[in-house]
Amino acid sequence: MTQANIQNLHQSDELNEAQAAEVFERARAAARDLRKTTVAERVGELKKVLHRFYEMREEIMDRVCEENGKCRTDALVADIMGPLDFMEWLISDAEKILADEKAPTPLALMGKKSKIYHEPLGACLLITPWNYPVNNSMIFTMTGFIAGNAIVFKPSEHTPLKGLLEKIFDASPLIKNSVQVVYGSGTTAQHLIDQRPAKIFFTGSNRTGHKIMEQASKYLIPLELELGGKDPAIVFDDVDLKRTVAGVLWGAMTNTGQSCTSIEKLYIQYGIYEDFIAQLKAECEALVVNNADRGDADVGAMTARFQTDIVQRHLDDAVDKGAKVLCGGDLIDGKDGKFFLPTVLTDIPDDAALNHEETFGPLLPVYRFNTEDEVIDKANDTEFGLSASVWSKDLERADRVARALEVGAVSINNVMLTEGNPHLPFGGRKSSGFGRVHGPEGLLGWTASKAIIVDKQSDKLEANWYPFTIKKYTLLQKLISAAVIHNPILKILRIALAGLPLESHAQKPRD
Numbered sequence: 001m002t003q004a005n006i007q008n009l010h011q012s013d014e015l016n017e018a019q020a021a022e023v024f025e026r027a028r029a030a031a032r033d034l035r036k037t038t039v040a041e042r043v044g045e046l047k048k049v050l051h052r053f054y055e056m057r058e059e060i061m062d063r064v065c066e067e068n069g070k071c072r073t074d075a076l077v078a079d080i081m082g083p084l085d086f087m088e089w090l091i092s093d094a095e096k097i098l099a100d101e102k103a104p105t106p107l108a109l110m111g112k113k114s115k116i117y118h119e120p121l122g123a124c125l126l127i128t129p130w131n132y133p134v135n136n137s138m139i140f141t142m143t144g145f146i147a148g149n150a151i152v153f154k155p156s157e158h159t160p161l162k163g164l165l166e167k168i169f170d171a172s173p174l175i176k177n178s179v180q181v182v183y184g185s186g187t188t189a190q191h192l193i194d195q196r197p198a199k200i201f202f203t204g205s206n207r208t209g210h211k212i213m214e215q216a217s218k219y220l221i222p223l224e225l226e227l228g229g230k231d232p233a234i235v236f237d238d239v240d241l242k243r244t245v246a247g248v249l250w251g252a253m254t255n256t257g258q259s260c261t262s263i264e265k266l267y268i269q270y271g272i273y274e275d276f277i278a279q280l281k282a283e284c285e286a287l288v289v290n291n292a293d294r295g296d297a298d299v300g301a302m303t304a305r306f307q308t309d310i311v312q313r314h315l316d317d318a319v320d321k322g323a324k325v326l327c328g329g330d331l332i333d334g335k336d337g338k339f340f341l342p343t344v345l346t347d348i349p350d351d352a353a354l355n356h357e358e359t360f361g362p363l364l365p366v367y368r369f370n371t372e373d374e375v376i377d378k379a380n381d382t383e384f385g386l387s388a389s390v391w392s393k394d395l396e397r398a399d400r401v402a403r404a405l406e407v408g409a410v411s412i413n414n415v416m417l418t419e420g421n422p423h424l425p426f427g428g429r430k431s432s433g434f435g436r437v438h439g440p441e442g443l444l445g446w447t448a449s450k451a452i453i454v455d456k457q458s459d460k461l462e463a464n465w466y467p468f469t470i471k472k473y474t475l476l477q478k479l480i481s482a483a484v485i486h487n488p489i490l491k492i493l494r495i496a497l498a499g500l501p502l503e504s505h506a507q508k509p510r511d
């Protein structure tokens with residue numbers, strides 16, 4: 001396919017089967033080219049892209065704010081700072097993480113050398129949602145590329161940012177050739193999955209996660225699923241009120257609450273409940289709700305009508321069943337989108353939908369608790385398990401709670417902070433998905449490990465090769481018995497006593 005054709009194809013809305021096949025043909029050719037490059041060479045290319053990304057930051061923010069509706073500081077922090085930090089980490093750590101590893105060789109395999117190679121997977125498929133359109137796309141594509149993969153990337157149809165990524169990747173011909181951006185909806189994504197990518201990296205809703213897993217299972221395509229969350233914040237009564245209110249409010253409303261790890265449930269210990277919610281109400285009402293701003297708005301617009309509808313449904317349902325609106329609760333039409341006023345709810349009835357379903361909007365339900373055990377049980381009583389925050393001066397208690405929570409990440413006395421550290425893995429448990437992105441584990445997720453063992457080319461025969469004899473069988477039994485001895489000196493002695501005659505017997509020809 002010519003570049004012009006690809007350009008045209010990318011500008012159309014959906015890909016058909018044949019076009020999807022062509023995209024993967026190109027991706028597989030790119031993957032073959034990439035196999036000839038070293039990690040150091042790829043890091044060199046990433047540096048060019050990082051520089052271009054930094055130079056283009058204002059243009060990137062303009063596009064993100066326009067298509068997503070978020071306020072400018074949200075775009076700066078998540079979609080600019082996040083990828084820059086992450087790319088810096090890849091540049092400094094990738095070579096070390098992807099280097100060949102020496103592995104120990106047990107005594108019974110004496111004389112051999114063991115190694116692990118971390119090899120690229122090939123042509124992979126990346127599918128992302130609309131909430132952090134640049135953060136997700138830059139971090140994932142660059143991680144996959146550094147690991148040596150070609151990537152077919154399908155962004156969300158709600159925030160495609162057409163042409164933007166291509167302009168960033170233009171800084172490196174190798175990266176431009178290795179990452180193809182393909183536009184379209186779920187239909188396009190399904191055609192791409194039918195091309196049997198080496199692995200699928202999906203971030204998005206549970207509903208779509210199920211569909212992708214079902215389709216991928218037909219071909220046994222491995223996949224990583226980063227799905228939704230229902231993240232709790234647990235606030236004990238010994239906290240600094242001002243700082244914790246500020247942190248919790250940000251954690252609930254950042255990106256207009258449209259973050260997989262934003263706080264969806266706030267648990268406050270009885271002793272400070274009244275003071276806490278009074279301050280929370282005051283701070284929440286002070287938030288500046290606007291977008292198309294210059295960095296002076298706190299909370300932007302909702303991105304999509306369907307998401308606004310979910311927030312409205314959760315609010316109406318909870319209020320109908322008896323919840324009280326502490327502040328917010330209104331949907332207002334703005335010049336550049338729909339604005340859901342940051343909303344705090346109290347007195348939540350047990351049967352409210354928002355207790356269990358992901359809301360993904362600026363709606364914060366507050367609950368009270370008495371004891372540590374009680375709040376752990378409540379926080380774990382959800383099908384989701386993405387992340388959580390625990391707030392307390394007592395760090396031992398906070399650590400106990402962090403360990404007891406069935407989630408992939410916990411920030412203590414902070415919120416949504418683990419994903420801000422590229423060294424840490426990120427990913428969920430339970431219905432929040434599986435696999436890890438970020439950190440060494442995330443980078444290695446884009447590789448296949450290959451085990452290598454090297455023996456000498458000599459005339460020596462192995463004891464487990466033919467011929468099998470009664471004597472060999474008896475000596476092998478002795479060797480096995482020696483292997484389960486836990487006293488190290490006795491173990492070596494018994495292995496030698498069985499192993500040396502076994503070695504010598506193995507060299508004898510068949511009688």
Ligand code: NAD
Pocket residue numbers: 127128129130131154155156157184185186187189190203204205206207208209211212226227228229259260358360386428432433
């Ligand atoms: P979504 O599942 O509707 O869409 C995500 C992507 O999947 C889009 O690119 C879409 O086109 C594609 N898609 C749709 N149908 C498909 C199909 N049948 N096969 C393959 N791909 C298909 O999600 P969304 O509304 O864009 O995003 C919001 C969701 O994403 C929330 O649930 C949120 O919690 C989750 N999310 C999770 C993380 C995380 O890291 N765990 C991060 C951000 C968002």
